[in-house]
Amino acid sequence: MNSLLSLLLAAALPVPAPPPAAALDWFTCGKAMDAQCGYLTVPVDWAHPGGAKIKIAVGKRAAPDQEHKVGTLVFGPGGPWDPGVDRVTNGYHRFSANLLARFDIVSFDPRGSTGSQPVSCDPAQVAAVPNPVLTSQADFDATLAYNRELWAECERRTGDLWNHAGMTSNVRDLDALRAALGERQLTFQGSSYGTLLGEAYAERYPQRVRAIVLESVDDHSSRSTAEFLTAQAWASEDAFDAFVSWCDRTASCALHGRDVPAIWNHLYDSAVAGRPDFTPFDLVAITYKRTKDVDYDLLADYLEAVDGGRPGVRLGSLPVVLPAFCADWSLPARDYREYASLLRQAARVAPDTHFPAQVMALTACLGWEDVTYPQHELHVRTATPLLLLNSRHDSATGWNWARNVERQLGRHGVLVTYEGDGHGSYSISQCMRNLADAYLISRTVPPRGTSCAAGS
Template sequence: MAPGGRGTGESGRRDQGPTPVIGDHVRRTVPLLAAALVALVGSSPLTPAQAAPAAPSGTPAIAWQPCPEDPEADCGTLAVPVDWKNPGGPAIDLALARRKATDPAARVGSLLIDPGGPGGSGVDFALGADDYFSAELNRRFDIVGFDPRGVARSRPVVCSAELMAQAPYSIIRSQAEFDAWRDFGKRLRADCRARTGPLFDHVDSGSVAHDMDAIRAALGEDKLTYYGISYGSLMGQMYAERFPGRVRALALDSNMDHSLGTAPFLYTEALAAQDSFDEFVKWCARESRCALRGRDVRAFWADLLDRADRGELRYPGEPDHPLTRMDVIGIAFGAFYEPAWFDLAELLVAIDTGVLRPPASAARLAPDTPGRRYAGTAPDEVEVPYQVFCEDFHLPVRDHKEYARHLRRSKAIAPDMEFGPAAVSLLAYCLSEPGPVPNPQHRLRVNGTPPLLLGNALHDPATGYGWAVNAAAQIGKEARFVTYEGWGHGIYGRSDCTTGAIDDYLISLKPPAHGTRCPAVPPEPPATASNRSRPQSPVSPVPPHIPLW
């Protein structure tokens, strides 16, 4: 995901916008009441952290060569076991990319990075590191990205493109549709495993943490320095559990909460999505340039969803592209990542009025087709990177009656957004995942690390603020927390305050003070916004074409 963009912002980054499509460039990647969160979390099953094996001895150096995509960056591979419990068994090659520190005399070491997703390419993230990270961070670190196992160039999980196109509608409306999803999931799982091979069963974030330690050793680093955003935060959390003595610094931006079971996971996701919608409505009421200014936005939105149910909506300029209820909700959810409020308002008006084409800046919010192709996949295959989630989160639902009860509760929490779109989509995809999963949910058990930095936006649509608060509480005294009092997914590059806090920590090991808060930076129109030039973490498309974490 080498970056494209529309200009450079205060942190020297380019804006990829909130489109949930992955292909030729880097995409972008609520306060929850503490009492409510505690009530939702309840008692989650605990699994002891896996004991870390001895540091790899004689780890081969990575044979770096100029990257095909950008000769100024280095690319290489590192062999790791398919199954870390059988280190002498079959292996796969992890793909890596590196941008060397621009000031070798001031170099601190290597900074390993991951963009989340799940399914984001760390190789592409590293190729765009000079745009994503500050000049100072690029000056002081070799920035190294890796495609996690099962992703992109690291033996991707691949499935039949034809079968993927048969995915049922993500909102399950009856027991018959519930059974259809179960059947589809079983067929998809069998197809993907047959095409991918044994790695299919070993793409969980716990295995990725072991890969990260192998990369650390191959880079010649005694301890790991890491920046992970969104789903990449879970990989960092797992590393801290398993390898606490090998941590130099972990900056975890927009955090997952790996302690949540089915109900709290769905309900906290609904709460985060609704909070972002509420913030959009408040903004439109006070922003004279909002295309929906003066209208009852909630009533307008409800009418759009009803019209989508009746099959009356088309994407502007594409008469053969009907928009379902889930499509419309997914478009808004994706726009909240930046947040692209100006674009969203204009696009919703265009959808409502049936104009021939959307406004130029809003066109990037268009849905796209599921799956994605990388060089090396067969013509009839697409990469489907959702299996890692199914191996990290066991979210059982017995039948449609239980599913409908979850949806009713979600809608009570989120009357406008109705649910967390990413959560509902992935729940459907993982319905047929047999338990136990390789990396089941548990409260974090982190002991003996140096200070770990966690950061989150107060109004994050995907990794809600309460997730980060909860993860920090589980980590305990080792956690330092930065609150960005604004909107969107990912806090790095939002302001000098957020970027400076992370940079100072990674470079000088100066953790921010407890309770650090960074003021919000209001979004501006596309033509004038400097903050719109910040890229977001890459994300993966999930039918119905919504971004993940």
Template structure:
């Protein structure tokens, strides 16, 4: 998946050894430094207090084991941020937000993007988030391969990509030590439970977004009795093997493009005959012969970028520009942090022939590639077995997990939402937003936000099959 823009920072502190008889981790809150990592823009604003000022964010660090199988070994500092509930008398507890990516900063969300949460949630909950291990201020590891074109085109390129990736990872292991091999989501589940305990919460109230949903899913699987309420916004389906991952990611992007094409026809958009499918086919042909300044992969990134919001008007305008053979801005994808993603996903390819065959089978009507191609290529050569391999969920919680998903999501497609819903069974309920975009809490007329808020504050579970209008 293409992540939202992210900023990698230097490690918050060096790795050290934890004493054999260390006390349970605690949090010591202090005012956050004024230079927080910017968070993606969100609708809404911080809710003011009675004094007219929004509550100031507080920051802390939590010292945790690098390897939970060796709690007396090396440790790292997990960066945490909090905003206190505006109405202490009505406080319902602590809401922990799980950031996406992998690579998004949860501390930045609390410090500069608190408007993502409704006034009711800000009033009723202490809102807490963190930078997952290996991300942001939690000992960031900028070890993700960066390729202008992540697609491999020959056996020679395949072999070179494997060599380049492994050389980078060797350097990163030398630089960052054991944490590089323990940045997986299963380890972060243990971090999340330690954070819950340090916050003094007997059970977890959690809202995970995009890749943060994998953290919520695996937490509920490991600690079902410690779950109060978990929201999964744009859920990740971690049951997919290599072929399934590529095909389901391709389906999601094509489904979102089809929704754009219908909008284009209905609104008489500025494309020839208002036909987005025909215009896209022409652009792909132009890209292949070098007639425009974007490659076929660049076109994929452009589509993904504008379908994310979605911003259909900008996608149509960019396509019009390219059809007129005018240069268009190249969208720069933000790849997921490899130390996290490649520890979570086994996506092996024996050789180029298998790689090319799987990419060809994953092509759709319009789109030659999906964001899954970047993720798979990024992990070429990763050692097996991975730390947190794919599996079907086995969750049994007292309160069902609440899934929320747009009907047309280019990154966490509705196909993933349905698959996760089937895996959760009676331990999950899927609430569908009939519109489009990656993320749906603040989408539409307020129906989604009202349902999520009622669930988080009062454990009111929507009816199965419920749909919020676009």
């Protein structure tokens, strides 16, 4: 409670200006050979700026007409820990021709990721990796022991960066990047987990915000593990329902004319009963991925094949936990009894899909204690309202999350809805791109309640 109060007070108080940042030294890079790369030097621990340093990898694609550009647009990658540099040095399809013409486009690899001193871990030095979904107190205890042993191994290999990879450090890195680029105010477009960075920046540095787009919106206000999990379960079920509706009206769907939820649940029950070729989590995770990417035909083909007796897909073990996520979310469970209760609550919200794929976050972060950026209601007071973009049906960042963030922002945020399916509406819809581009270029804020039709 005290840490949360301190966070909110810090957001409300004036933030001292940082010392002048050194300009970045750029060098040519990328497949197209018209991009540039550089490194931003920042403290490992921002509380001790004179201590050890880390180099953040940065990429830039310069606007062709430097005299008439609007400024610099910083892209915040998702993930967490998606590589942003690759987005601007090896392919520009993420950005419209309008943005490429009017802005220098800059992105970065967040600390601890690909080009920015990636965290080093060796799970082979630790006991067997636990399953993402726990089924007993023995599983719970084994997962706690595994996580703690793994984290100690990762910290030994990585050093102090392991303890400073969360949002409180990333938001300071972003402001240092803004200063190094010579921008008085930040123009930013964050996607998926990158929206959390945009929210944190607007909260901490409201006067340094020119314009911020949050695409596929993360809601960081969940007051409990149950609230987080049920919100994600709602989004998963909603996206699954959109897939079922598509199959019902699409003759080319492999399951057209059949009871898709019944088939899915038959497969789920067979996995629970011990079918050897896939687990309940495998089925949930594959469904999540296919609905997120709107690969409906591939999902239908897969379900039909597995229902017909072909082997299912095993996803293997979880990747090494990202301290970037565990340090940003407090998602505790005291014991297996509480954990099982959380899954039952999720199943009540999602009677078909049962639980969301994000249950893996509970398992991967089980036992994590040093949450440096706990959940809280947003407190943003920017001169220009933040622009939120979200699909109506998105299994990763549900419309329920976007609506809740708009509520928290009040007059300082406006949500535009893509009345269709999928994760990442800017990439899906020309209508959404046009609205976002107008906002970023001229700060034209759409009327509240604006939406774009599916396919537009």
